[in-house]
Amino acid sequence: MPELPEVETVKRAVSLVALGGKVGAVQFHREDLRDPIPIERFQSLVSNQIITDVTRRSKYMILTTSAGHAIFHLGMSGRILILDSDQIEQKHTHMVMAIERKDYAAKFLHFIDPRRFGRITCCTHEEKNSFSLFRDLGPEPLEHDFDLGKHLWRKSRKRSQSCKAFLMDSRNVVGVGNIYANEALFRAGILPEKAAGAISLSRYRLLATEIVSVLNAAIQSGGTTLRDFFNALGKPGYFAINLAVYGRNGQPCLVCNNPILLQRIVGRSTFYCLSCQH
């Protein structure tokens, strides 16, 4: 499910009900997802605390309390639903967090993840800056206070790997997963297999612009719907209809009508147009 736009969409929905609320009971129905869940620590840093902030870093959603941070990652198949009941209605619900508010009845944040590639963890305020999950992350593409194109260009010098692999490496820039890497490279007219180190500054500037615009467009339309994405209130997003290349192999390029091609690059399906991308 989730790339940055989907996590951002979930974060905004969670923020509406969680910000200023108080965490009540947190029930875990598994002790591990991708990694063991530090349940006792989670209970002490998060349960019975007021939620002072709901943020996103890379593809992690973070609930902040005065004691620390609850950290969620949705992996490939994770979802967060905000429901009126703590009753489990999904086969793979691994955690239910009560959120109590003064102004209306409690809501329940359900964490669901069939493949269990996601994570639930936590850390204190002191730990956050050096926390292993965050330590090596690159910049946020949607923060406007730096030159993303120049950053990518500088980081990619002497790199032989494909520009698509480079783009999807969160140490270089966060939040660009397989769908939006394909889309951004198409919009920028760059061949995904081209070596990252062989691309000019001006083309990286264009690529940066397209990354930002495709991510913003996706957020705008509430996240991509593929098989199973629903935002936190259970409404489907509608962005998938706007994808220009992802999943369109064999179909005509929307710009030039030549067929969209499919190739594997570093193990991921890569869709591109040979006449539009160089």
Add this chain to the structure above:
DNA sequence: AATCGCGCCTGACGGC
């Protein structure tokens, strides 16, 4: 140091 392949899981889908 940089790069790549693989494995972690379940579920959906298509071919036979």
Add this chain to the structure above:
DNA sequence: TGCCGTCAGGCGCGAT
């Protein structure tokens, strides 16, 4: 109908 192979939006580890 069911069985089997393949594929899936992410990421971290180990081998080279």
